[in-house]
Amino acid sequence: MPSLSELLSSFDPSAGLDLPDTWRQGRTAYGGILSALGIAAAITSRSGDVPPLRAAQVSFIGPASGRLDFAPQVLREGKSVLNMAVDVGAEAGLAARLALVFGRARSSTVVHDVDDRPQADGPDGYADFNMAAMPFAPAFTANFQMRPAGGARPISGATHAELLTWIRHNDASGVDPAVALVAMADALPPAAFTSFTAPAPISSINWSFELLEPQPQGEWFLLRSLSQHAADGYSSQDMQVWDAQGRAVMRGRQSVAVFA
Secondary structure, eight states, X not given: OOOHHHHHHXXXXXXXXXXXXXXXXXXXXXXXXXXXHHHHHHHHTSSSOOOOEEEEEEEEOSOOOSEEEEEEEEEEEOSSEEEEEEEEEETTEEEEEEEEEEEOOOOOSOOOOOOOOOOOOOGGGSOOOOGGGSTTOOGGGGGEEEEEEEEOOTTSOOSSOEEEEEEEESOOTTSOHHHHXXXXXXXXXXXXXXXXXXXXXXXXXXXXXXXXXSSOOSSOEEEEEEEEEEETTEXXXXXXXXXXXXXXXXXXXXXXXXXX
């Protein structure tokens, strides 16, 4: 089972990739690894320094099965901001499309951070939860160590659909910290899954996020997903990530298709 470090150390975007089954969820690639590979493909396609990743919009369009191909494209490059797109192809056609914004730091007098981190101890305050051992868990969850820190459990009939979990990679050594964070940040089930009373399919439609710390540090990160609205077979959820020092490092949104 290749770790993130092993997977990316041999990744050649121009040659494509047959993703190992251990990074899949059912027949398709796990959305976090698909996004991380797309970002890595964009970065490696550029010669010289690339500004830090600031924001991304990912559309999951079709099954990411079979050999994956990556086609990065520069949309516009200014003095501070670099806009790129990456199409990810698969055996059945277009699997995903990424719109990426890279931006150099600029001097600014505007500095603030509204702290809405939920009350939770550090990762040492919680026990491991072997998500991969659950009958409904996709294969990719075995690549992470997880410690629930609050919220509800999957398939618990929860009325407040929220997940709060400390997560770290089994091995992300040598990987760009931003790429490693993206590969981890979608690892929780969609929050609406906590409202289920029996297993049923659920699928991410898109994912948009902003990196608040371009070079996030540490191994453990606190992930929170909250389904704020669910109806007509779709859920809209808010997603946040903090480091072990309590600093917000990522904020995002996601639409999810619910088949229950």
